[in-house]
Amino acid sequence: MQAYAEVSTEELQTLRKKLSAQYKEYQSRDLRLDMSRGKPSIEQLDLSMGMMDVLSSEDDLTCEDGTDCRNYGGLTGIREAKELIGDMMEVAPENIIIYGNSSLNVMYDTVSRSMTHGVMGSTPWCKLDKVKFLCPVPGYDRHFAITEYFGIEMINVPMLPTGPDMDLVEKLVASDDSIKGIWCVPKYSNPTGNSYSDETVRRMARLKPAASDFRIYWDNAYGIHHLYDHDQDHLIEILAECKRAGNPDLVYKFSSTSKISFPGSGIAAIATSKNNLEDIEKQLKIQTIGHDKVNQLRHVRFFGDIHGMVEHMRRHADSMRPKFEAVIRILAQELDGLGIGTWTEPKGGYFISFDSMEGCAKDIVARCKKAGLVMTGAGATYPYGKDPYDSNIRIAPSYPPLKDLELAMELFALCVKIVSIDKILADRKSAEAQA
């Protein structure tokens, strides 16, 4: 195919009319398609229905150490759950605190505690004039929402195919002690789907931050969310790497079973060093008597061990793989060679990242919406919702059934084409006017 930029204005105008007719045809179908969030599909949820059967009134809800899961207590979680989640997070059970149902909530609480009480004895951030976070972009909107809520200034750092631009990260954290953290989704990143390279992880672990209370917020949300059995990304385990680098307290690692068992009814956890754990527990024991141990036990009984969990994730992959492949196939089919968009081809996670021509993303998303397809808002992948290029769009293939997804992606590609032609034609017009 010929790149649109090289097509004559007349030909583009003709094409535009043809595409308009197609678009109108979509509009007449009263579609209601939602690809806005990384929600598991009903098919995926059904995979975990066995969770509802593993504990019955005939079962003993007692842990191996005698803890009655039904009663109060167990501030940091039951041993069995720490072992399972430890294997999932690739850390020792001793380095884990099990929380409630949401790792987002754990991250929020971690920032909130740092605001009111600092980090391991540092000045509470609310007492400082300025607190900043580094935000690899494009990134996860709910991370940015937390830091924005607390008035923390967010600094964009470009995401490269290998992870955040480490030259920039190293320079910034070493020179500015108001920088207290960096948001990371290191594996099958949200939204690019890329994983950090070995070098990136090693450089992360070797950061020399000016602020002693700087921490890496390592949101390993998609650690075992592969699409393929063998063709998988591998990430160096960050806690161990930080320890080897002589920086044991540098990182908070977050994870949950939200996209493994049930979103909203899973279990979340933090993994970090002994020093950080002690610091956190001082607060945790004031905040709660303990999280839901029955649900922890339910997860342990359902998955058995990490092998059971990995097998379970293969069934998720069977549902997700055709969807990712369909998105990539349709994008390639419709847009390859046109020079109006690029996209990632992840091997896992929940997202594909699409970059349109500059200045087109908002219009594409708006045009999709007018035909009944809801995408993640353009700009959402940037702090303050401001994509300086207005080009990034997050594609979330998980929720719709495959047939709907294919329809949605065809509509999406159509909208990309229409908006891109309009942009090219408008640019030519204003160039002519200026000449």
Add this chain to the structure above:
Amino acid sequence: MQAYAEVSTEELQTLRKKLSAQYKEYQSRDLRLDMSRGKPSIEQLDLSMGMMDVLSSEDDLTCEDGTDCRNYGGLTGIREAKELIGDMMEVAPENIIIYGNSSLNVMYDTVSRSMTHGVMGSTPWCKLDKVKFLCPVPGYDRHFAITEYFGIEMINVPMLPTGPDMDLVEKLVASDDSIKGIWCVPKYSNPTGNSYSDETVRRMARLKPAASDFRIYWDNAYGIHHLYDHDQDHLIEILAECKRAGNPDLVYKFSSTSKISFPGSGIAAIATSKNNLEDIEKQLKIQTIGHDKVNQLRHVRFFGDIHGMVEHMRRHADSMRPKFEAVIRILAQELDGLGIGTWTEPKGGYFISFDSMEGCAKDIVARCKKAGLVMTGAGATYPYGKDPYDSNIRIAPSYPPLKDLELAMELFALCVKIVSIDKILADRKSAEAQA
């Protein structure tokens, strides 16, 4: 019986020896009795085992409005749960947010949010030089722990049989705008077991605080935790009373099913005005995508409605009533007329409050411990763990089986006698020395 104060020194010394022998006999039995916390007994936990059967893989986990409880979403809780908990809390479903498993956590988050973001637009408390809370005493140690953790100054207010000393409360909140809250357990209070009188509730609702961001922290933890079918305390509903008084935003009401279904695996809630809810939701949507809806649905399916919950609480009462009655019977039997202690006789809740002679509580608790009986630490019922009279001891009858409880209370009464005699004899000695 004769009051110890009127018994001769010689007789007291003889009695002391006899009691010492009894105490040694207890010590030789290697007892391990725990009455330190308000934990439901195993018998009570067994009452809720049906919870494990109401949802199976054959069941539809969908709400009446079509919400799939297994997936993300539902920030403020499912409608069915709001209706059930609304009936439990005596407020409309519209005034409720359902949280995770712990009302303590909700209270912590409420104070934490006020620290970082203020209340309905007020200055964040962390930006103020001084923040104070009123603490009716004796009270609940975990309330005091939250305010202490955030550096909030706590001011003791005496608990009368009718509730907090309202003359003092009214005077303080009207005159000092650094006073931002008051901790209340209004029904079957922790630890006295007393409930606020109608006049107290009415005066609470009519408070004229100097601080616009002052709120009543109304922890109605024992709202339906009666011991008797008819002889029950009744509390005026505070949200409605505040509305009638023209103070609709004055109160946050907290509750949970922790001592109804399973502690640690229940559901917690806040009930408050529309304005307060809006303020809270601004934060909540940053903190989480939603709490555990499957567990909310589990509670709804298990209890059915408020009548089912009330019937369930009658079964709890059948377990608790004999324990409360045993404590009161043994205290009366052993201590009536001796002038060395007073205690409350609640009609519900989880605690009985005991007041020893001044300066004896720590010694009594220590002496119990040396014979294998763990009581709540003396002083725990006061802010900063400091009981100015060293006299209050919280008795938690729920957890031990009845036989153990009876043994524990006999031992407790014995320790009260020994410590009281020692105190009287020491006082007499120092009076003689001074003379």
